[in-house]
Amino acid sequence: MTDTAAAPVVKVQSPFRRFASEFFESWIARVALLTLLTIIFLALAAPWITPQNPYDLGQVDVLDGRLPPGEEAFAGYTMWLGSDGAGRDLYSAILYGLRISLAVGVASGGIALVIGSLIGLFAAYAGGRVETLIMRLVDLQLSFPAALTALILVAILGKGIDKIIIALVLVQWAYYARTVRGSALVERRKEYIEAATCLGLSHGRIVMRHIMPNCLAPLIVVGTVQTAHAIALEATLSFLGVGLPQTEPSLGVLIANGYEYMLSGRYWISVFPGLALLLTIVSINLVGDRLRDVLNPRLSR
Amino acid sequence: MTVFVIRRLLQAAVVVLLMSMIVFFGVNVVGDPVDMLVSPDADQAEIARVIRDFGLDRPMYEQYWYFLKGAASGDLGNSFIFGQPALKLILHHMPATLELAFTALLMAIILGIPLGLYAGLYPDRGSSKAIMAGSIFGFSLPTFWVGLMLIMIFAVWLGWLPATGRGDTATFLGIEASLFTRDGLSHLMLPALNLALLKISLVIRLTRAGAREAIQQDYIKFARAKGLSTGRIVFVHLMKNIMIPVVTVLGLEFGSLIAFSVVTETIFAWPGMGKLLIEAILQLDRPIVVAYLMIIVLLFVVINLVVDILYSLLDPRVRLGEQGA
Amino acid sequence: MTATLSVTGLHTHFFTRAGVVKAVDGVDFDVAPGEVMGLVGESGSGKSITGFSIMGLIDEPGKIVSGSIRLKGEELVGASEEAMRALRGNRVAMIFQDPMMTLNPVLRVDTQMVEAIRAHEKVSKRDALARSRDALGMVGIPAPEERLRAYPHQLSGGMRQRVAIAIAFLNEPDLIIADEPTTALDVTIQSQIIHEAQSLCKRTGTALIWITHDLAVVAGIADRIAVMYAGRIVEAGGIDAVIDTPLHPYTVGLLGSVPTSNRRGERLTQIPGMPPNVLNLPEGCTFRERCPRATAECRHEPAITEPRAGQAVRCFHPHGGGA
Numbered sequence: 001m002t003d004t005a006a007a008p009v010v011k012v013q014s015p016f017r018r019f020a021s022e023f024f025e026s027w028i029a030r031v032a033l034l035t036l037l038t039i040i041f042l043a044l045a046a047p048w049i050t051p052q053n054p055y056d057l058g059q060v061d062v063l064d065g066r067l068p069p070g071e072e073a074f075a076g077y078t079m080w081l082g083s084d085g086a087g088r089d090l091y092s093a094i095l096y097g098l099r100i101s102l103a104v105g106v107a108s109g110g111i112a113l114v115i116g117s118l119i120g121l122f123a124a125y126a127g128g129r130v131e132t133l134i135m136r137l138v139d140l141q142l143s144f145p146a147a148l149t150a151l152i153l154v155a156i157l158g159k160g161i162d163k164i165i166i167a168l169v170l171v172q173w174a175y176y177a178r179t180v181r182g183s184a185l186v187e188r189r190k191e192y193i194e195a196a197t198c199l200g201l202s203h204g205r206i207v208m209r210h211i212m213p214n215c216l217a218p219l220i221v222v223g224t225v226q227t228a229h230a231i232a233l234e235a236t237l238s239f240l241g242v243g244l245p246q247t248e249p250s251l252g253v254l255i256a257n258g259y260e261y262m263l264s265g266r267y268w269i270s271v272f273p274g275l276a277l278l279l280t281i282v283s284i285n286l287v288g289d290r291l292r293d294v295l296n297p298r299l300s301r
Numbered sequence: 302m303t304v305f306v307i308r309r310l311l312q313a314a315v316v317v318l319l320m321s322m323i324v325f326f327g328v329n330v331v332g333d334p335v336d337m338l339v340s341p342d343a344d345q346a347e348i349a350r351v352i353r354d355f356g357l358d359r360p361m362y363e364q365y366w367y368f369l370k371g372a373a374s375g376d377l378g379n380s381f382i383f384g385q386p387a388l389k390l391i392l393h394h395m396p397a398t399l400e401l402a403f404t405a406l407l408m409a410i411i412l413g414i415p416l417g418l419y420a421g422l423y424p425d426r427g428s429s430k431a432i433m434a435g436s437i438f439g440f441s442l443p444t445f446w447v448g449l450m451l452i453m454i455f456a457v458w459l460g461w462l463p464a465t466g467r468g469d470t471a472t473f474l475g476i477e478a479s480l481f482t483r484d485g486l487s488h489l490m491l492p493a494l495n496l497a498l499l500k501i502s503l504v505i506r507l508t509r510a511g512a513r514e515a516i517q518q519d520y521i522k523f524a525r526a527k528g529l530s531t532g533r534i535v536f537v538h539l540m541k542n543i544m545i546p547v548v549t550v551l552g553l554e555f556g557s558l559i560a561f562s563v564v565t566e567t568i569f570a571w572p573g574m575g576k577l578l579i580e581a582i583l584q585l586d587r588p589i590v591v592a593y594l595m596i597i598v599l600l601f602v603v604i605n606l607v608v609d610i611l612y613s614l615l616d617p618r619v620r621l622g623e624q625g626a
Numbered sequence: 627m628t629a630t631l632s633v634t635g636l637h638t639h640f641f642t643r644a645g646v647v648k649a650v651d652g653v654d655f656d657v658a659p660g661e662v663m664g665l666v667g668e669s670g671s672g673k674s675i676t677g678f679s680i681m682g683l684i685d686e687p688g689k690i691v692s693g694s695i696r697l698k699g700e701e702l703v704g705a706s707e708e709a710m711r712a713l714r715g716n717r718v719a720m721i722f723q724d725p726m727m728t729l730n731p732v733l734r735v736d737t738q739m740v741e742a743i744r745a746h747e748k749v750s751k752r753d754a755l756a757r758s759r760d761a762l763g764m765v766g767i768p769a770p771e772e773r774l775r776a777y778p779h780q781l782s783g784g785m786r787q788r789v790a791i792a793i794a795f796l797n798e799p800d801l802i803i804a805d806e807p808t809t810a811l812d813v814t815i816q817s818q819i820i821h822e823a824q825s826l827c828k829r830t831g832t833a834l835i836w837i838t839h840d841l842a843v844v845a846g847i848a849d850r851i852a853v854m855y856a857g858r859i860v861e862a863g864g865i866d867a868v869i870d871t872p873l874h875p876y877t878v879g880l881l882g883s884v885p886t887s888n889r890r891g892e893r894l895t896q897i898p899g900m901p902p903n904v905l906n907l908p909e910g911c912t913f914r915e916r917c918p919r920a921t922a923e924c925r926h927e928p929a930i931t932e933p934r935a936g937q938a939v940r941c942f943h944p945h946g947g948g949a
Contacts, residue, residue: 144558528715
């Protein structure tokens with residue numbers, strides 16, 4: 001004679017909802033994501049919300065140069081963040097610079113992601129000697145500090161936005177390759193892959209439909225953090241003078257331009273672009289950090 | 302143990318050779334070397350002379366062979382700009398870089414490990430969470446920006462420390478370093494801190510992760526069951542286990558410290574290898590770039606070897622050549 | 627004669643996000659000096675937690691909610707951490723299940739033994755080493771000198787557990803709690819260790835609580851036995867009495883599932899159902915959903931009765947007793 005206890009009804013949430021609610025539990029993540037989205041919006045909307053296009057020489061007057069924040073320019077608008085040596089309104093320059101910084105960072109990150117993932121997937125799927133060879137290459141690349149590699153690459157390739165992107169991609173692909181190969185390896189060993197192979201599914205189908213989705217989680221995390229790295233790296237290179245040219249001034253170039261004015265007290269020319277850069281990188285990192293905590297199965301309590 | 306070391310040395314030699322090939326062919330193949338050697342308005346005779354003098358008309362592998370021969374005897378070509386042997390220039394500037402990197406590493410360890418340990422042992426305290434948030438800033442902030450801020454705050458506004466340059470040096474135990482003079486130290490503070498900031502975050506996170514994982518292990522519970530004091534548990538049982546991954550990573554990061562010093566040296570006008578490299582790149586002084594790369598590769602290989610040995614010393618499970626009972 | 631250990635009304639609860647887990651929900655027992663008591667139950671029955679509660683090693687989110695634990699009259703519940711630390715390894719020691727993980731892999735054996743001595747006594751390193759060497763010899767480890775200088779991974783599983791036992795006996799404690807110490811070992815080593823532990827206890831007069839899920843293991847060495855289920859003791863008594871004439875249906879089920887040679891060819895009985903969900907324990911007798919003898923009465927919590935002298939049971943329908 002048994003008593004059946006009523007089984008509690010369990011509400012099943014879609015995985016995305018669960019993920020989203022867990023992600024937003026942390027207020028830091030919320031703030032970071034909001035900041036990031038604001039930055040992206042500002043960058044995209046730059047041409048419409050800035051009083052000046054700093055790269056249209058017709059709009060720039062050197063007599064406006066080196067004005068501290070809050071002063072008025074000749075053309076009549078207020079330069080809230082001051083102006084740089086050539087008379088460019090810093091607020092406009094920063095927003096335009098953000099576009100370039102973000103574009104370069106995301107582009108190189110995206111390309112590196114695709115290339116690296118493909119290589120990683122290939123390595124994991126091919127196995128054997130091919131895999132070992134590829135992974136050795138990856139290890140070699142990773143054991144070298146990114147900044148140095150990028151520096152040398154840029155030294156060889158020369159200046160120019162396309163060459164910078166190439167250099168950044170070459171520096172980053174290895175991270176993606178390693179991450180994807182790691183996840184793919186775990187999946188490859190699972191039985192459902194064997195089952196799929198037995199069923200006669202083509203290799204391509206197996207890789208894309210079965211293995212790839214499971215690699216997405218770590219890939220997303222690495223992707224966010226790497227993008228932040230790419231942006232920082234580009235800024236560093238530009239600051240050193242070997243990055244983007246003056247015609248495509250990213251935030252790094254702006255900071256470099258302002259460096260000489262630092263010691264004479266005209267801090268705003270470097271500091272404001274610096275703050276913008278900082279905000280971007282930190283918010284990306286915070287979001288990426290939170291993503292990692294949420295997507296990492298080992299840390300779930 | 303000696304077999305292990307010899308094997309690693311051989312591996313290292315292979316790596317160095319490989320890198321030399323990559324470096325040489327990379328630098329030579331991309332871009333026309335002649336353009337980097339002569340001024341744009343040189344005439345044909347000048348160009349021809351340069352080609353002959355520098356052996357640029359020889360086939361590539363012959364050039365490489367000369368390169369290797371030269372490298373073995375310490376001659377990596379002369380700097381175009383300074384007219385002196387490239388290797389000599391690099392080695393002359395190396396001590397300054399090493400001093401900077403070493404001080405930065407020390408700072409990272411002294412500041413990072415206690416903070417990380419605290420955050421790992423008491424993860425729910427507000428101060429721990431603050432430490433972790435701060436560490437995110439540490440590795441998010443681009444080094445050069447931090448350097449600028451440091452100069453602005455401590456040198457320009459507060460006037461406490463000098464902004465640029467290296468201080469006086471003194472010799473101690475046969476090593477000449479600015480660590481040993483007061484003036485030297487004051488000049489060393491900011492750049493070393495700048496360099497260290499990046500690594501401090503890394504050390505904090507590593508130590509904290511290690512502490513959090515180690516504290517859940519059974520042997521910690523057993524140590525408590527034996528009635529050992531908390532101090533002994535943390536500083537003997539815990540530390541030894543955490544040190545293994547921390548030392549390994551730190552050792553490898555030392556190499557990146559040297560590399561990142563490029564940025565710090567530029568900002569703080571520190572006369573090290575990095576600053577030399579940047580100038581060389583900007584002015585297309587190829588021999589210096591090559592010499593720098595070779596030295597770096599050598600340094601890396603040596604560091605890796607040292608870290609491997611340290612690791613096997615710290616973790617008895619890994620020691621090679623020991624027989625199990 | 628005061629009992630070495632006297633546990634009364636122990637409640638240890640874990641306050642988790644998902645709810646309150648009543649790991650130990652009302653446990654009472656005594657252990658006399660030199661006595662070997664077997665604490666038997668399946669995983670999740672709360673036997674290990676009982677052991678940790680005695681040692682004072684219950685961490686967040688767990689807490690000893692109420693009850694009393696007296697070690698030779700001294701109250702342990704609510705004692706300061708410093709007082710507990712002084713007792714651990716000194717007057718009450720513990721042996722864990724997996725010796726590979728309980729010995730710190732990066733420290734030598736002698737370091738780990740010497741520190742256990744010097745944590746409680748001002749003894750020179752040399753003397754501590756000598757005592758450690760003797761302790762190793764006492765547990766039957768050959769060539770103790772060599773073993774002292776070894777690292778844990780260089781010893782076999784059985785050897786490591788012997789070291790753990792030696793460490794437990796180092797400071798001549800009044801009570802040793804052994805939490806499944808032989809579960810991770812080979813069967814052949816198991817019986818060796820069991821008997822060594824038993825003889826050591828008889829020699830030194832140390833009381834021993836042997837926690838296990840395996841009845842067969844305790845049958846050989848225990849003087850008394852307590853059977854736990856879902857955080858409570860459901861039956862307790864002398865070992866012979868409980869094994870020959872079990873009272874609680876759970877005990878009967880346990881015994882029935884042990885293959886023995888004198889029941890060759892008979893089918894093993896199984897206890898139907900699954901262990902209860904610790905977050906959602908049934909009301910009243912926690913065993914009733916799996917019990918063939920359960921009635922409506924069992925929805926109320928059964929009191930502890932003593933149908934036979936020296937044998938207590940928590941059941942409305944014990945075997946050999948009422949209907």
